[in-house]
Amino acid sequence: MNINEKKPMIIVIRMVKNVKDDATHLEKRPFLHCTTVPIVLWIFLILLSSVFHSLKLQQASWIVLAAFLSHHIRDGTRRGLWFCPFGSTRPLPYYLYVSLCMSLPYLLYWLSYQHTFAESSSDNVTLIDI
Numbered sequence: 001m002n003i004n005e006k007k008p009m010i011i012v013i014r015m016v017k018n019v020k021d022d023a024t025h026l027e028k029r030p031f032l033h034c035t036t037v038p039i040v041l042w043i044f045l046i047l048l049s050s051v052f053h054s055l056k057l058q059q060a061s062w063i064v065l066a067a068f069l070s071h072h073i074r075d076g077t078r079r080g081l082w083f084c085p086f087g088s089t090r091p092l093p094y095y096l097y098v099s100l101c102m103s104l105p106y107l108l109y110w111l112s113y114q115h116t117f118a119e120s121s122s123d124n125v126t127l128i129d130i
Contacts, residue, residue: 038068
């Protein structure tokens with residue numbers, strides 16, 4: 001590779017570094033980093049799924065909640081969790097971050113199983129929808 005072939009690669013690397021620096025040195029957090037937003041969105045989607053009796057929408061709402069919460073927990077190690085009208089928590093300690101990340105899928109699965117996937121029939125037999 002000569003120097004002219006390396007120029008575009010160097011430009012791209014510098015651009016990525018500048019974008020990363022800009023994103024990590026913000027004065028305030030972006031709107032979707034408010035932890036109450038995904039929780040309110042999840043409640044809204046759960047209500048919609050129960051109104052329309054949509055199992056797919058309900059499953060999608062749990063997936064969206066898991067994605068948002070895992071991202072917010074990771075960000076919480078640096079700046080704490082931000083609950084919009086109430087304020088922020090202190091940054092999460094590393095042991096709590098690891099514990100929450102490890103238990104989040106199991107907790108969400110348990111909560112979703114309590115809420116859905118099982119339909120009762122009239123003869124007290126639980127039918128599992130697979």
